[in-house]
Amino acid sequence: MRYRFYLLGIGFLLAACNNGDNTKSSKASDSLAIREKYAVSPVLDAKTAISHMEVEKGLEVQLVAAEPLVTVPVAMTFDEKGRMWVVEMTGYMPDTVGTGEDVPNGKIVILEDTDHDGVADKREVFLDSLVLPRAISLVENGILIAEPPKLWFVEINNDKPGKRTLVDDKYTEGGNVEHQPNGLLRAMDNWIYNAKSDKRYRKVGGKWLKEETHFRGQWGITQDNYGRLFYNNNSENVLGDYFPAGLGAHNQQQKNVSGYDEKIVPDTRVYPSRATTGVNRGYMKNVLDDSLRLRNMTAACGPLVYRGGLLGKPYDNNIFVAEPSGNLIKRNLVKDSGYIVKGKQAYAGHEFLASTDERFRPVSLYDGPDGAMYIVDMYRGIIQHKTYLTPYLKSEIRSRQLTNPLNCGRIYRVVPAGQKPVPVLIENEPNKLLALLDHPNGWVRDKAQQMIIDHHYTSLAPALKERLQRKDSLNGQIHALWTLEGLGALQLADVMVLLHQSNPYAQVQGLAALPAVLTPANGAEVLKELAAMEKNVFLAPYVALLLPAFPPQLQKEVDMLQTQLMERYANDPYVADAIISRMAGKETALLQQLTAWNADSTLVLHKHLKTVLKDIENRKKASVNESLQKTYPRGTVLFKTVCQTCHGADGDGIQSLAPPLNQSEVVTGDKHRLASIVLFGLTGPVTVAGKQYKAPEISGDMPGIGSNDEFSDKDIAEVLSFIRGAWSNHASKVTEKDIQDVRKQYKGRQKSFTMEELK
The missing domain is CATH 2.120.10.30 (TolB, C-terminal domain)
Structure with a gap:
């Protein structure tokens, strides 16, 4: 009965707040009825x-x-x-x-x-x-x-x-x-x-x-x-x-790679x-x-x-x-x-x-x-x-x-409906495992591949190579390829079988397996194959992604192929990011080469390169020094357990999850506003460094931790002081009293803030 009266109280409160709006009043009544219907949650066998x-x-x-x-x-x-x-x-x-x-x-x-x-x-x-x-x-x-x-x-x-x-x-x-x-x-x-x-x-x-x-x-x-x-x-x-x-x-300086x-x-x-x-x-x-x-x-x-x-x-x-x-x-x-x-x-x-x-x-x-x-x-x-x-x-x-x-x-x-399927029981016998690489159940194919590798059945290598030649089932071919790779028995000739097929999905598997067989002795031959493939728009990103796998002895030839890719696909985000992935530590040289060829700053490769270079510069300034961790030991721990998982260890945010804390005006601005967000949460879009972050690019909501008894006001003050002083941020510390003041100001509040409210 207490719960029923509690619900009725909510209903009357909602009705009172509706100021005579019959539609809202009706919705409140409907909500009350729904809540009553689901007032208990029984444990069912x-x-x-x-x-x-x-x-x-x-x-x-x-x-x-x-x-x-x-x-x-x-x-x-x-x-x-x-x-x-x-x-x-x-x-x-x-x-x-x-x-x-x-x-x-x-x-x-x-x-x-x-x-x-x-x-x-x-x-x-x-x-x-x-x-x-x-x-x-x-x-x-x-x-x-x-x-x-x-x-x-x-x-x-x-x-x-x-x-x-x-x-x-x-x-x-x-x-x-x-x-x-x-x-x-x-x-x-x-x-x-x-x-x-x-x-x-x-x-x-x-x-x-x-x-x-x-x-x-x-x-x-x-x-x-x-x-x-x-x-x-x-x-x-x-x-x-x-x-x-x-x-x-x-x-590692490249936060996002297209694809x-x-x-x-x-x-x-x-x-x-x-x-x-x-x-x-x-x-x-x-x-x-x-x-x-x-x-x-x-x-x-x-x-x-x-x-x-x-x-x-x-x-x-x-x-x-x-x-x-x-x-x-x-x-x-x-x-x-x-x-x-x-x-x-x-x-x-x-x-x-x-x-x-x-x-x-x-x-x-x-x-x-x-x-x-x-x-x-x-x-x-x-x-x-x-x-x-x-x-x-x-x-x-x-x-x-x-x-x-x-x-x-x-x-x-x-x-x-009506079926009682039985599991495929896999016998640990080499030839039977080989046959299961063509089974219609993907779980069975995976398990057969794993068991051949786990039991080191290298005696199957000739039969696996023969299976590679058959084109009747791409699934079987793919598993034969990767089983050979897992056994350490894959050779370039095996990969070429797939690279030379007309089915682009077979070719892609061959490309993916190339790093396992590349050597200084065969690298030049492989580069010739890739140079022919890069003209194919479907295969070009795969070719670009493979460039870092080549041995150092062939870097001059790899550079030439990369230049061909750059000049043909400078506006393709997948090829552009693949090239940047290879050029770790050489981003400035790549930008100079690109600009010498084409100074157009609207090219996708140019824009992505500038973004990476900016991130590199930020990280140079963004060292979290030991003195900060010593000053805020509890704040350091809370950052790692609560904040880092969404915003990143470097404070630069994580794609699909959360925006940056580093160089964020939300972090370095009004400390009471920041405390309000951390205590009660934030919903909806937020602008950081001129860029608006909102769902679905990132999660649209950041939960508050103010109701978690595990964290004291001193703890919360410490973690805010930590992030306001970390990386390139140089804002003033937050005190325990600051947190207490915000709690008093919004006493009784449950819902998250929007940035509009906090303005």
Whole structure:
């Protein structure tokens, strides 16, 4: 009854504020009725929960595992036996203040379907006592495990953990649970890629390699049949790469490289099946529609390029995205136009899968060995991390008792209605693995490739080379190519087989594999091939991206080819950025060469070069010295855990996420205005250094941290003083009293500011 009177109070307040506007009064009344309808959020058993889901006609959702067999799952992978290795993040947000979040209660468990009825019935704990584990990947005789801040490789001995090897002691640096690297995707090119990260990893012999790559995404990462990577962030539908993942990241001064981190599906509209008032900013205008349903993505994650084959041809290569705040899974259709990939939502007005159960929290999606689409459901009330939890959402959580229970979790699969598909069990026999490289299920092809490499089946090299010659299936050719690369058996003659095909997608795979076979002895021959290819508009960006891979002995010849590319494609952003990527440390010389050839400052290459040179100059001035960190130790820590993950360690912002802090008038201007933004948040466009940043270029909202009890006013003053003095900023410090004054001025405020208000 107390809740009912509370709702009635809201209704009367809204009516009073409407000043006699009958339309607004009606909307308030409608909102009240909707809130009453969803006033409770009961915990449903897994089978009942399925009855609350609506999935695309002709398909059905089947239960694979539920509590107590699995609890709080966030990621998983399959082994060749069809077993699920699942990450359980048990410590995530036990309550609204994150009590006990650092308790080592996370686990890696193995789930198995022993009676082959499609439902897991056996649970075995592989590893426990982990703090917030977040990603895994099976490699050779072991498993990679991401447990911030470290990345471990743990050998597997009869399903028991063996020797541990520390692969990276700085897998995550800074950030909170929502903003730390994850994914560990074993991609087509045999490297392991991550979301929310610019690192990739690979095991060669007994050594782990780590390389810099493009920064990508936030939670979850996936690949298509060509090995192109796709990802997103919480307010973006689908982002991705047009070009091979391992190219184009050679110049650390170059923040953005065209063709990487591109918006594939810019439409972020969502269509929940129920009122979704329990979102962090549900109190803000236009976050919810008139039916109190989420309008746009706010927790998009776990993207999947569906390659399973089971659901039917219309679903092949569709990109699915989980949205746990909206209790739904979105379907997107994508297609190529040349090398550019663009897409659109599959439906207007409804979703591929949506539930009326508020606790349905899909966070990761996977292809399975049976061809089905697998859904990892945390099944819980709280999914927003404490760092950004608003008072509004805390109230929502209290009113519907969303904190408990904490011991639920489900894994589902989507299959054609009435079917009970069985997994492909992969036998560890070389010739059978070879045959599976042509299987219609992309997961099976990937696993076969990985097993051939993991077991070092070099005896298959002749058969793989023979498979390369057959043009009946491009998928099989591609896997044969990269299997050879993974075995260390790939030769230039093999790559030439693909380069000389008429299919441009085959040629692209050959180009992507060239760095693995380039030597001083064969480089001149390869350059002749590329010089002929660069005249092809489709292939030119790939040629330009490959230039840094050539050995130093051929730099003169590479320079000549680069000049041809520059003079032919100076207005092509993809070629231009590829050239700049090669010229790290030589940007001024490149600008001089360009100007001598053509002084037109409107050329894309000229404009992009000037941007990079400006960034270089800014960074020279932008050293965060040790004395600043000593002066503001707590501010330094908060910057790394709260600010850096979106605004970048150099304060220059991150594409698709947030604008710069360095040389920002918002940061260096009125300190009370800055404090207001950090305490209460900012929504809508913001102008920094003459450039307006707004959605969808970046996330349209910055959450406030003023309601987070973890941060004292002194802490917040320190982090603001830190960013106002860091890099090229030289503004005055912020005091604890400044923060207190702003709190008093806006006492009772919940909603974020707009820049217009703060003027």
